[in-house]
Amino acid sequence: METNLRLESSLWVDNKRYRAVLTGWHFNWTELDKKNHDKKTISVPVAEVVGVEEGRVEILPQKSVEDTDKDFTVFYVKRSSGGGSYGLHWRLGKTQFSCLSRVLRDQWTKHLRAALKTHSPLRPHRLLVFINPFGGKKKGREIYHSLVSPLFELAGISSHVIVTERANQARDHLLKKDLTGFDGVVCVGGDGMFSEILHGLIGRTQQEAGLCENDPTVTLHPCPLHIGIIPAGSTDCVCFATVGVIDPVTSALHIIIGDSQPLDVSSVHQASALVRYSVSLLGYGFYGDVLAESEKHRWMGPLRYDYSGTVVYLSNRSYGGIVQYLPADPVLSSPRDRTRCLAGCSVCSRSTERLFPHSSDSSSLHSSHYSHFNNDSEGDWVSVEGRFRCVSLTCMSSSCPKSPLGLSPSAHLADGTGDLILVWDTHPLGFLKYLYRHTSSQDQFDLPFVEVHRVKAVRFSLPPGKEEESFDEIGGQNDVVDDEETGYIETASRTGSQQHLADADLTKRQKTANPFLCCTACSKAPAVSVWNCDGELLPFTEILCRIHGQLVRLYARGIEDGAAMQDYVEENDKHERISYINSLT
Numbered sequence: 001m002e003t004n005l006r007l008e009s010s011l012w013v014d015n016k017r018y019r020a021v022l023t024g025w026h027f028n029w030t031e032l033d034k035k036n037h038d039k040k041t042i043s044v045p046v047a048e049v050v051g052v053e054e055g056r057v058e059i060l061p062q063k064s065v066e067d068t069d070k071d072f073t074v075f076y077v078k079r080s081s082g083g084g085s086y087g088l089h090w091r092l093g094k095t096q097f098s099c100l101s102r103v104l105r106d107q108w109t110k111h112l113r114a115a116l117k118t119h120s121p122l123r124p125h126r127l128l129v130f131i132n133p134f135g136g137k138k139k140g141r142e143i144y145h146s147l148v149s150p151l152f153e154l155a156g157i158s159s160h161v162i163v164t165e166r167a168n169q170a171r172d173h174l175l176k177k178d179l180t181g182f183d184g185v186v187c188v189g190g191d192g193m194f195s196e197i198l199h200g201l202i203g204r205t206q207q208e209a210g211l212c213e214n215d216p217t218v219t220l221h222p223c224p225l226h227i228g229i230i231p232a233g234s235t236d237c238v239c240f241a242t243v244g245v246i247d248p249v250t251s252a253l254h255i256i257i258g259d260s261q262p263l264d265v266s267s268v269h270q271a272s273a274l275v276r277y278s279v280s281l282l283g284y285g286f287y288g289d290v291l292a293e294s295e296k297h298r299w300m301g302p303l304r305y306d307y308s309g310t311v312v313y314l315s316n317r318s319y320g321g322i323v324q325y326l327p328a329d330p331v332l333s334s335p336r337d338r339t340r341c342l343a344g345c346s347v348c349s350r351s352t353e354r355l356f357p358h359s360s361d362s363s364s365l366h367s368s369h370y371s372h373f374n375n376d377s378e379g380d381w382v383s384v385e386g387r388f389r390c391v392s393l394t395c396m397s398s399s400c401p402k403s404p405l406g407l408s409p410s411a412h413l414a415d416g417t418g419d420l421i422l423v424w425d426t427h428p429l430g431f432l433k434y435l436y437r438h439t440s441s442q443d444q445f446d447l448p449f450v451e452v453h454r455v456k457a458v459r460f461s462l463p464p465g466k467e468e469e470s471f472d473e474i475g476g477q478n479d480v481v482d483d484e485e486t487g488y489i490e491t492a493s494r495t496g497s498q499q500h501l502a503d504a505d506l507t508k509r510q511k512t513a514n515p516f517l518c519c520t521a522c523s524k525a526p527a528v529s530v531w532n533c534d535g536e537l538l539p540f541t542e543i544l545c546r547i548h549g550q551l552v553r554l555y556a557r558g559i560e561d562g563a564a565m566q567d568y569v570e571e572n573d574k575h576e577r578i579s580y581i582n583s584l585t
């Protein structure tokens with residue numbers, strides 16, 4: 001097939017002659033001098049071509065076409081450094097080519113489009129887009145319509161756009177409505193919007209597969225629809241940790257070219273009920289207290305997190321608890337191995353084979369055998385008891401602009417494990433040192449009171465004598481939630497897809513029941529903290545978490561950084577190396 005797609009001819013750009021070659025995987029054009037010697041080559045992977053249009057076409061600020069017989073325009077991904085951030089920004093590159101004849105022009109457009117189809121099989125054709133008009137600086141609609149929609153149009157993607165009118169509308173839509181014909185779901189918003197999409201898609205997939213989400217031993221079914229994140233929130237950590245930059249155009253281009261990044265998800269259970277899903281931070285102690293405190297100061301905007309962090313740090317708290325964990329296989333990877341999970345991560349690729357042994361390639365994942373937990377021998381649980389400053393579990397590095405290497409710098413996005421970080425009680429300066437190291441490249445685990453373990457599951461309970469206040473006692477008597485939107489009445493903790501049920505009453509409960517909230521004003525320190533689950537407070541203290549390997553897929557490819565791109569380039573021949581670097585600059 002590749003030989004059929006090959007095409008080579010002279011083309012002109014700005015009256016300069018180029019030799020253009022379409023090989024199977026790359027489209028290259030090399031400037032020629034008067035003696036026909038090669039000057040500069042630009043090489044674009046076919047998979048990164050966004051669109052091919054007849055004529056001389058402009059997209060921004062408005063689409064305009066100068067329809068000439070012998071011209072065509074190629075749009076493609078162009079990289080630039082992240083302006084101080086860790087990853088690379090993607091921009092829309094554009095080159096207008098002129099041919100000697102219309103026949104040749106038609107040949108080029110036909111071949112390029114055919115190559116796109118062959119080498120980019122996961123490109124979406126139809127997307128369901130949810131915009132949170134109130135997320136972040138309330139610019140979701142503007143971001144989508146001015147920056148993203150023109151790119152989708154150029155790439156021939158049709159989208160059904162829903163501007164949400166209430167919290168949880170996107171999640172409920174995904175749980176109940178017909179999703180036939182959609183290749184993916186895009187959220188325009190922050191981490192809260194992403195979490196809605198996550199819960200909706202996972203819940204829907206399990207409903208359709210007839211699986212019970214409440215049972216932590218059940219191997220959940222991976223979601224068939226991809227998730228795209230257009231960052232427009234005040235916290236966009238999932239986007240940052242999976243793309244490397246917070247930039248709507250970069251994210252839109254990843255969606256268009258059909259990048260596919262699997263992501264591990266942790267399910268959080270209380271007794272025999274699912275409470276929530278988490279992908280980034282599940283934190284008890286310091287991180288839970290900071291979130292609880294910050295809820296009181298929402299009027300401060302994003303500043304509330306810095307303020308609350310200081311207040312909670314000064315309150316110098318630690319909490320008793322019993323942590324049990326199921327270690328992951330230490331031969332596969334370690335949270336202290338100083339590796340980084342970057343685009344093309346080999347640990348994650350090997351995990352795909354381990355987690356889905358019967359699928360020949362990633363595209364057939366969703367029809368494969370899903371019993372990856374059953375294939376792993378469970379191993380032995382390890383138990384530790386004591387007083388902790390914080391207990392955290394993360395399925396990814398949880399890097400963010402303030403902490404570019406993240407909570408666990410060597411964590412992987414898709415290896416079926418999470419990193420459990422135990423920070424034992426210590427003096428305030430020691431804890432400050434631990435916190436400070438998150439903002440630098442110093443190893444935050446190289447401290448005597450810090451432990452990190454790569455795990456498959458975690459259980460947290462209170463020490464004997466400090467048993468959990470029952471759910472009812474802390475104000476959550478209403479076990480039944482009436483979902484007005486759908487007319488459903490479901491019982492929390494008893495039905496499948498019930499994670500959404502806990503949400504409706506949660507805010508109410510937190511206000512009256514959160515032990516931290518009531519105790520900040522008291523001199524007596526609280527005996528228990530609260531869990532921060534990806535920015536939401538959990539109404540339970542004693543929980544069980546299970547990591548589900550590669551449960552969802554994002555339109556992303558993991559963080560690309562300069563060094564990683566250089567490694568990629570090294571694998572190509574010298575000619576392509578030079579041309580690739582040229583195309584970056």
Ligand SMILES: Nc1ncnc2c1ncn2[C@@H]1O[C@H](COP(=O)(O)OP(=O)(O)OP(=O)(O)O)[C@@H](O)[C@H]1O
Pocket residue numbers: 131132133134135136137163164165166167168188189190191192193194196232233234235236535
């Ligand atoms: N139309 C709406 N009205 C009110 N809330 C909404 C609406 N649409 C979505 N939401 C909710 O708003 C919450 C926050 O949204 P999002 O994450 O997009 O923005 P954010 O500014 O990063 O949020 P925050 O900083 O408050 O966590 C989400 O949990 C989502 O459920």
